[in-house]
Amino acid sequence: MNIERITQKLRVLLGERLSVSKSDLDLHGRSETHFTQANPDAVAYPKTTQEVSEIVKICAQEHCPVVGFGVGTSLEGQALAPLGGVCVDFREMRAIRGLRQEDMDATVEPGLTREELNDELRATGLFFPVDPGANATLGGMAATRASGTTAVRYGTMRDNVTGLEVVLADGRIIQTGSRARKSASGYDLTSLMIGSEGTLGLITALDVKLQGQPEAVTAAICAFETIDAAVNCVIETIQLGLAMARIEFVDTASVAAFNVQAKAEMQEMPHLMVEFHGTEFSVAEMAETFGEIASEHGGLGFQWAARREERDALWNMRHNAFYSITQSRPGCRSIVTDICVPISRLADAVNETIADIAASGLTGPILGHVGDGNFHSILMFDPENQSEFQRAKQAAERMVERALEMDGTATGEHGIGMGKLHYMEREHGVGWQVMGSIKAALDPLNIMNPGKLVPPKS
Amino acid sequence: MNIERITQKLRVLLGERLSVSKSDLDLHGRSETHFTQANPDAVAYPKTTQEVSEIVKICAQEHCPVVGFGVGTSLEGQALAPLGGVCVDFREMRAIRGLRQEDMDATVEPGLTREELNDELRATGLFFPVDPGANATLGGMAATRASGTTAVRYGTMRDNVTGLEVVLADGRIIQTGSRARKSASGYDLTSLMIGSEGTLGLITALDVKLQGQPEAVTAAICAFETIDAAVNCVIETIQLGLAMARIEFVDTASVAAFNVQAKAEMQEMPHLMVEFHGTEFSVAEMAETFGEIASEHGGLGFQWAARREERDALWNMRHNAFYSITQSRPGCRSIVTDICVPISRLADAVNETIADIAASGLTGPILGHVGDGNFHSILMFDPENQSEFQRAKQAAERMVERALEMDGTATGEHGIGMGKLHYMEREHGVGWQVMGSIKAALDPLNIMNPGKLVPPKS
Numbered sequence: 001m002n003i004e005r006i007t008q009k010l011r012v013l014l015g016e017r018l019s020v021s022k023s024d025l026d027l028h029g030r031s032e033t034h035f036t037q038a039n040p041d042a043v044a045y046p047k048t049t050q051e052v053s054e055i056v057k058i059c060a061q062e063h064c065p066v067v068g069f070g071v072g073t074s075l076e077g078q079a080l081a082p083l084g085g086v087c088v089d090f091r092e093m094r095a096i097r098g099l100r101q102e103d104m105d106a107t108v109e110p111g112l113t114r115e116e117l118n119d120e121l122r123a124t125g126l127f128f129p130v131d132p133g134a135n136a137t138l139g140g141m142a143a144t145r146a147s148g149t150t151a152v153r154y155g156t157m158r159d160n161v162t163g164l165e166v167v168l169a170d171g172r173i174i175q176t177g178s179r180a181r182k183s184a185s186g187y188d189l190t191s192l193m194i195g196s197e198g199t200l201g202l203i204t205a206l207d208v209k210l211q212g213q214p215e216a217v218t219a220a221i222c223a224f225e226t227i228d229a230a231v232n233c234v235i236e237t238i239q240l241g242l243a244m245a246r247i248e249f250v251d252t253a254s255v256a257a258f259n260v261q262a263k264a265e266m267q268e269m270p271h272l273m274v275e276f277h278g279t280e281f282s283v284a285e286m287a288e289t290f291g292e293i294a295s296e297h298g299g300l301g302f303q304w305a306a307r308r309e310e311r312d313a314l315w316n317m318r319h320n321a322f323y324s325i326t327q328s329r330p331g332c333r334s335i336v337t338d339i340c341v342p343i344s345r346l347a348d349a350v351n352e353t354i355a356d357i358a359a360s361g362l363t364g365p366i367l368g369h370v371g372d373g374n375f376h377s378i379l380m381f382d383p384e385n386q387s388e389f390q391r392a393k394q395a396a397e398r399m400v401e402r403a404l405e406m407d408g409t410a411t412g413e414h415g416i417g418m419g420k421l422h423y424m425e426r427e428h429g430v431g432w433q434v435m436g437s438i439k440a441a442l443d444p445l446n447i448m449n450p451g452k453l454v455p456p457k458s
Numbered sequence: 459m460n461i462e463r464i465t466q467k468l469r470v471l472l473g474e475r476l477s478v479s480k481s482d483l484d485l486h487g488r489s490e491t492h493f494t495q496a497n498p499d500a501v502a503y504p505k506t507t508q509e510v511s512e513i514v515k516i517c518a519q520e521h522c523p524v525v526g527f528g529v530g531t532s533l534e535g536q537a538l539a540p541l542g543g544v545c546v547d548f549r550e551m552r553a554i555r556g557l558r559q560e561d562m563d564a565t566v567e568p569g570l571t572r573e574e575l576n577d578e579l580r581a582t583g584l585f586f587p588v589d590p591g592a593n594a595t596l597g598g599m600a601a602t603r604a605s606g607t608t609a610v611r612y613g614t615m616r617d618n619v620t621g622l623e624v625v626l627a628d629g630r631i632i633q634t635g636s637r638a639r640k641s642a643s644g645y646d647l648t649s650l651m652i653g654s655e656g657t658l659g660l661i662t663a664l665d666v667k668l669q670g671q672p673e674a675v676t677a678a679i680c681a682f683e684t685i686d687a688a689v690n691c692v693i694e695t696i697q698l699g700l701a702m703a704r705i706e707f708v709d710t711a712s713v714a715a716f717n718v719q720a721k722a723e724m725q726e727m728p729h730l731m732v733e734f735h736g737t738e739f740s741v742a743e744m745a746e747t748f749g750e751i752a753s754e755h756g757g758l759g760f761q762w763a764a765r766r767e768e769r770d771a772l773w774n775m776r777h778n779a780f781y782s783i784t785q786s787r788p789g790c791r792s793i794v795t796d797i798c799v800p801i802s803r804l805a806d807a808v809n810e811t812i813a814d815i816a817a818s819g820l821t822g823p824i825l826g827h828v829g830d831g832n833f834h835s836i837l838m839f840d841p842e843n844q845s846e847f848q849r850a851k852q853a854a855e856r857m858v859e860r861a862l863e864m865d866g867t868a869t870g871e872h873g874i875g876m877g878k879l880h881y882m883e884r885e886h887g888v889g890w891q892v893m894g895s896i897k898a899a900l901d902p903l904n905i906m907n908p909g910k911l912v913p914p915k916s
Contacts, residue, residue, distance in 0.1 A: 105800070
């Protein structure tokens with residue numbers, strides 16, 4: 001590729017909305033975790049789908065990589081540019097194109113963040129439920145098939161997007177799905193694009209489902225003597241069909257970090273944090289049933305948070321866990337793992353992971369979305385200490401191996417990017433080759449986010 | 459293709475489980491709706507995934523069409539063999555390979571029907587919720603992305619299958635997804651295969667999610683003066699977040715057919731049929747709230763059915779609607795339409811359809827899954843009367859056009875097959891070409907269910 005010719009053409013299209021400044025390139029070539037800096041050659045800030053299409057056409061002519069960018073909160077290096085090329089930053093595309101309260105849906109641009117959308121929705125009585133913690137963009141969340149704390153009730157991005165506008169690798173624009181709540185019309189291109197991490201196209205608009213704000217909400221935290229007791233409490237709650245809106249597990253090490261950073265006073269034991277949404281009555285009924293189940297499993301020190309401020313404090317603490325934990329060891333970096341297993345194997349997976357981390361001499365607090373069988377360890381390492389980094393990588397590797405042996409997956413919600421590429425063959429076998437065939441069919445020049453997700457071109 | 463050579467090879471593989479008898483070919487070449495008979499050249503009854511793989515390899519060598527077959531309840535000609543070839547009937551593959559109560563999931567073979575699965579599950583306290591009415595096979599339901607009366611609560615096949623074993627067009631076997639409840643690991647091949655109607659591969663096993671049988675269930679029917687009143691009642695109920703397990707609409711003409719066939723005594727007016735699942739208390743609360751909303755919209759003659767036998771009678775009547783309606787005019791055939799629109803447009807769509815059918819001089823009762831915005835008209839015609847058939851086809855065409863103008867879809871749950879192929883360009887535009895590219899990448903010889911869903915090869 002000839003990057004001078006590309007930037008010339010893009011400058012004609014975008015004017016000042018094309019940047020090659022060092023600071024911009026650096027901002028778009030960094031990651032929150034352990035990946036090395038990988039800058040693009042230029043950053044484009046399109047305002048319209050048509051501009052995105054023109055950018056991709058120019059890049060296709062020049063066989064130049066195209067990397068989509070939201071706000072850079074991805075954890076597996078999805079937005080890095082290891083082969084350079086043009087970063088397409090969607091910050092100028094954050095409009096709500098349509099909001100239909102009667103249909104409880106909206107059409108939004110990819111650069112809008114989930115908090116911005118929910119702020120706009122506040123007065124309507126509706127909200128967008130997917131909550132990965134970070135205030136990510138909706139385009140990024142769709143591209144990585146994000147989920148988070150509320151997936152146990154409301155599903156992941158896969159369940160909350162009914163259609164997409166996508167710019168393909170040759171600049172063609174498609175609309176997938178429709179505004180109908182379901183469809184049996186042809187291949188599910190919406191689902192194919194969700195989780196494709198920009199390797200098949202760039203998402204330029206999303207049709208999202210909205211939910212009615214529940215009449216009543218209540219949340220609680222509760223401690224357990226053992227991880228098994230906490231997990232068995234979760235299993236029993238699910239089997240009873242209790243519609244939890246959230247159910248989160250934090251281990252003793254995570255609690256210790258909360259106590260320091262959030263000045264909380266939680267007992268240093270494994271905890272569950274739960275939330276119920278419904279009518280006044282149904283929430284009270286669910287809370288009571290959950291309390292009984294938790295007590296049977298030795299649940300201790302129950303604290304209910306019915307008031308909004310109390311709940312916000314609780315979930316802010318949970319959402320800031322990554323920062324609390326990494327700040328507990330200044331100067332460290334981290335590998336954030338993300339396995340998901342069938343729930344019957346969850347206690348085993350967590351216990352074996354804790355033992356393994358301890359044996360490796362590492363610090364790696366564990367927390368997760370236990371209703372889905374999904375949990376993370378934040379494996380910390382001193383970037384100056386190669387041995388520690390290697391041990392952290394090996395522990396992360398063993399977590400994934402454990403998950404796959406348990407019929408689970410290498411990633412519940414963070415995606416593949418560059419960080420999990422080497423597990424794909426093992427997890428999917430021939431299926432990974434099929435992904436490569438689809439990629440080759442839709443992006444024969446391999447310009448869309450190259451080096452991520454699919455098998456390297458041989 | 460050389461069908462003699464193919465049947466010879468298949469006979470070696472399958473022995474008596476290969477049939478070329480006229481009666482078998484006829485059984486596999488018929489449809490329940492208006493399609494003309496289209497027989498395969500042979501019918502294979504494999505017992506294992508390995509045998510399916512061998513069958514497909516033999517067919518690939520000979521460029522011979524391969525058509526999957528469950529029990530033949532598809533409504534758009536998906537299982538017909540317009541180009542002949544080998545029909546793969548899954549009736550010998552109906553095992554439950556695994557049932558994990560703690561994980562609330564099961565691995566089943568594609569020939570098992572949903573009623574057979576639920577019979578097996580009865581003692582466990584679990585059930586499989588997707589209910590398209592017909593006692594279809596689970597493989598067929600996945601291949602057509604089926605849904606039905608319970609989708610408003612439990613989702614479609616897309617939402618209830620976490621993984622698939624699939625034999626590809628070259629005989630390779632892949633496992634998509636995993637038993638984890640969610641995953642962000644690569645392209646969503648499970649969703650790509652669900653709804654692909656056998657054009658990308660043959661499903662040989664499914665990992666399905668199961669639900670806990672609710673503690674309490676209650677159902678009701680209720681009449682409304684107008685279609686608008688019934689639909690507005692539904693919209694308000696959804697906006698309040700009431701978790702209906704089913705909410706079905708039937709028009710006056712459908713009620714008349716029920717009254718004759720099921721010896722019911724319903725008022726000849728539009729009706730809603732609803733069902734709630736939950737605890738004793740939450741069901742009572744939901745039923746009361748629904749009763750209030752319905753009354754505000756002029757709901758009349760409420761009848762609650764808390765007893766199982768009463769509910770079964772209610773839903774049997776609904777499930778047999780297709781037969782009640784077609785039997786109301788002996789000797790007739792039917793076009794079963796299946797549009798789905800945003801719910802704000804539902805009343806318009808139904809009213810315009812009823813007016814259109816009346817103006818066409820046809821009989822076409824309407825019923826549908828109104829919680830999803832999905833409804834059907836069963837357009838009857840005398841097979842001897844070409845003018846009537848043409849008018850029915852045109853009315854069906856206008857229904858789809860109306861749905862697409864309303865941002866909806868040509869098919870909510872019946873799929874494309876041969877019957878809706880000519881709407882694909884209009885509904886998906888360039889997206890249909892993308893489907894063709896994926897098809898060409900995964901089935902370059904075009905042997906998997908040719909003539910369905912994707913653009914014809916030019």
